Amino acid sequence: MSTLAFLLTQGVNALSQAALLFFLGVGLTLIFGIMRIVNFAHGTLYMLGAFIGYSLLRYTGSYWLALALAPLTVGAIGTAFELGILRRLYRRDAHAFLMVTFGLALVTGEAVRLLWGSDALQVPPPALLSGVVFLLDEPFPVYRLFLVSFGIVVAVVIWQLLERTRLGLLIRATSQNAEMVHALGVDVKLVRSGVFGIGCGLAALGGVLAAPLVTASHGMAATAVIDAFVIVIIGGMGSFLGSLIGALLVAFVQVFGNYYLPDFALAFMYLVMLLVLVVRPGGLLGKEA
């Protein structure tokens, strides 16, 4: 394999990995930006997305339907959770949020185990996206290429949403000064619930997209929540661009680290996180955590 081909192959691997990580991270950072809480259940909701996607695929036969509906379902669940439970905690300290979302993670994790069993489940990609494409005589999985493009599309959509739409303006304003926004007559509570739901939905989207690659399994949740957090710490809590950069950084470190030093790849990621924390405690682009 020539160097170019090698770089290209690993590059695509890294970019597709980055796309998945981006979905995880952007949801978490949005939620943190608005609500100043870290959603510990983020990894579990990612996993839930994968499993719901599995079931939707089985019962409708359409991957695309699963891709559309799973995030919506999980987003609705997230919003309901925020309405019912998180709302009571806004006057309490940050640890209360962490613990309650941890409780949610536990409950959701167990629910998944009860409903779908303990085994990992295969989620086959649609025919359109299976197989490989040849570039420079090297095979590239179509699905990974799809992930990269889809990731780019979603990133652009979110970016435009935040910068150009009224909703995006509301979100950005609320994350900077919720009281001011409230004084202007906007129902801040609604914004919060909405953003929490969107954040959860994005996590689930990541899960559905990841499922064909990694299978829907229970181990997903723990690694996902840590990955998400590492990304957000590196990129900076509350920064959209930061989650993008963090996702790219982590993905490239993971993929290339795995290739050259497979036993140490995991440690590398934590090392990067620690390095960033030492040099810039707020993350590369972040506000104060």
Next chain:
Amino acid sequence: MTEALLQVDGLTKHYGALVAVDNVSMHVQKGEVRAVIGPNGAGKTTLFHLITGVVPPTSGTVRFGDNEITRLAPHAICQRGLSRTFQLTSLFPRMSARENAMLAAQARHPRRWTPFGGTDVFTSARATGENALEQLGLSHVADRPAGLLSHGDQRLLEVAMAMAQHPRLLLLDEPTQGLSVEETAQAVETLAQFLDKARITVLLVEHDMEVVFRLAHRITVLHRGAVIADDVPAAVKANARVQEAYLGGIE
């Protein structure tokens, strides 16, 4: 002439293009009560942060006694005998006033970290703490949780905590901040009597001119980060540059 207790020379702080503190120099003698005044944004609190090590300076030095303390960590500077209070009240709300003072006093005990027993540490800290409370007229609320004290008493408790550390230099950042007119009058009287008796060196940031003229021996005036006057109160009052700087609104 004896060397000043606190020597600030050419202290400067840049935040990007903003010059928060601009080449400030001042010497505070032992036993002096020096007020630092200036309009909003003049750099007074930043100056305090620079002196106490909370913020690193861009250039310049701070000497305290015989040592240079310019880039030491805040807790190290505190250990050398500088104690300060803050603009925003910061206490241990669920602990009693006495316990607040005890914790402050304990910080200067050589065995403050004792993991077992430590009765002697407690006894000494308790005595020092209660003494400090008495100096600031707070003995009657010693058992009340700090969070439940009146705002005026809370500000005085902060001063008491600083005093419980037997500081050589006391930095008070707007001690009457947020107090009503009556509370301010009361607090100032207590502080005046306390400063008279204690004869301690004080660096005081204040907005309220009446407070300043009541308490200070000398006044340093800051404007846009730079010193524009450094003199006794009467002279500062008459200073034209100072009047110009304040034109547009002082209390």
Next chain:
Amino acid sequence: MQKMKPLPALGGFAVVCLLIAAPFGLPVFAMTLLTELIILGLFAMSLDLMVGYANLVSFGHAAAYGLGAYASGYLLLNSSMPLPVVVLLAALLTGIVAIGVGWVCTLATGVSFSMLTLAFAQLLYAIAFKWTSVTGGSDGLAGIPRRAGPFAMTIFTSKTGFYYFALACLIGAYFICRALVRSPFGLVLRGIRENEAKTLVLGYNTRLYKVTVIAIAYALGGLAGALYAPFAGFANTELLFWLLSGQVLIMVIVGGQGTLIGPILGAAFFMLLEHQLSSYTEAWALFFGLIFIAFVLFAPEGIWGLARRAFARGRAPAETRHD
């Protein structure tokens, strides 16, 4: 050290007497459960030192447990050191490792600190999986013996003897923690818990205090893990898994943080639910999660906190806060 108040001290003494008498009255399976409760209670209490007294919420305390278990398991399998020595050595080792962990984690505060502790536990989990020669990989260490004590004190090989050793560890650890939180060091911890910024400004090197309490908490958690390995006869990666970290945190919160006794009750509550509910429904862990959420929302002071409040209301308002 301050004297204990008469009524609680008497109650505590009575409980200890009951615990000492237990092997003579209880059937074997109940003794096994009780031993497990002692170990779990010690584990939970060690976390309370960090969470309840210094506001250092760790999501990775399983790291201490697993480290202690693997260390004692490895030493028992590969050396001939007597059991008590192994257990204490494993606890010490865990404490030493924790100094490094604590030093790194305290680079951050609040939520970031919590996630860093989790990251470390996951790191250890991954290492345990890979380092098969030492840890047995995904299979773990098995057949860990309950070795005799020094001078061939075979008492520790029996279940009853081991129970007494575990009980002694718990009681010893309790008194160590209690003395610690009532000392000058403990007062500083309280300051850090209530207002860390102010504590720093008063001249305390708060980071040192935090690292110290982390090391002690991990050492005691490691002690619990070190007891678990010979108790259960095995040590595996489950002991390092984040699920366990979460469960022990729940025990502390539900039992009552900042009380030392509360978390032990929390452990009992957890075991009760696990053994009772699991016979009725497979979803007992789900209920446990729901109960936890309910406690965080409505009763953050936990079971022991509720009990103390109810007790205080029934008496004169003499003593409201101590500990």
